Amino acid sequence: KSAKDLEGKKVAINTLKNINESAVRESVRKDGGDPDKVKFVELAFDQMPAALDSGQVDAACAVEPALATIKSQGGQVIASPMVDVAQGTTVAMYFTSTRYQQQNADVVKKFQEATAESLAYADAHPDEARQIITTYTKIPASVLAQVTLPKWPAEPNKESVEALAKLGEEDGFFKKTPDVDALLP
Structure with missing residues (x-):
C-alpha cells in the first residue's frame, strides 16, 4: 500500500482543511495519485484507532499516541505526510499580536527564551x-513506551511554513497564499 492507494478511500483527519489534510493531499500527489479522489472524514485523534478497526475509515492521519495504538493493532504506516511537505515541517508555533509584542517586548523575549530552553531540554x-x-x-505507560x-526545534522551519502556505492555496x-514573512520573526 502507498499514498496513491488512498484514492477512493475514506481517510480520517482531525480537522477538515487543516495542516493534516494538506499533508495527506501532498503525500497522495507525490505518490502519483489524485488527492481530489480521497474522501476526508473529520475525527478526533483518539477516535481514529477504533474507526480504523471497525472499518469506518480506511486510513488515518494520526499523531501520537493514536499512532502507537494503531500500530499496536496491526496498522501500517504507508506515508509520512509531514515529511512529504518538507523535511522538518513545523506543525506548531506560538503567535502574539504586534501590539502585545510592542507593549510587552521583555515578556515576549523571556517567553521565547524559556520555550527554546525547555524544547532543547526535552530533545x-x-x-x-x-x-x-x-x-x-x-496515556497508559504501555502505550507511552511505544510513542x-x-x-522540538526552537525556531520555525520557514521553508516548511512556506510550503504549507502554498499547499493551502x-x-x-486560502484564497491567496499567506505572507509568511509577515507572520514569522
Whole structure:
C-alpha cells in the first residue's frame, strides 16, 4: 500500500482543511495519485484507532499516541505526510499580536527564551520528556513506551511554513497564499 492507494478511500483527519489534510493531499500527489479522489472524514485523534478497526475509515492521519495504538493493532504506516511537505515541517508555533509584542517586548523575549530552553531540554532528555507527559495525560505507560517523540526545534522551519502556505492555496483552503514573512520573526 502507498499514498496513491488512498484514492477512493475514506481517510480520517482531525480537522477538515487543516495542516493534516494538506499533508495527506501532498503525500497522495507525490505518490502519483489524485488527492481530489480521497474522501476526508473529520475525527478526533483518539477516535481514529477504533474507526480504523471497525472499518469506518480506511486510513488515518494520526499523531501520537493514536499512532502507537494503531500500530499496536496491526496498522501500517504507508506515508509520512509531514515529511512529504518538507523535511522538518513545523506543525506548531506560538503567535502574539504586534501590539502585545510592542507593549510587552521583555515578556515576549523571556517567553521565547524559556520555550527554546525547555524544547532543547526535552530533545536532549527523551526519558524525562516521557515522564513529564504522564503528569498531564492519561496515556497508559504501555502505550507511552511505544510513542515516537517528536523533535522540538526552537525556531520555525520557514521553508516548511512556506510550503504549507502554498499547499493551502493550491488545495483551496486560502484564497491567496499567506505572507509568511509577515507572520514569522
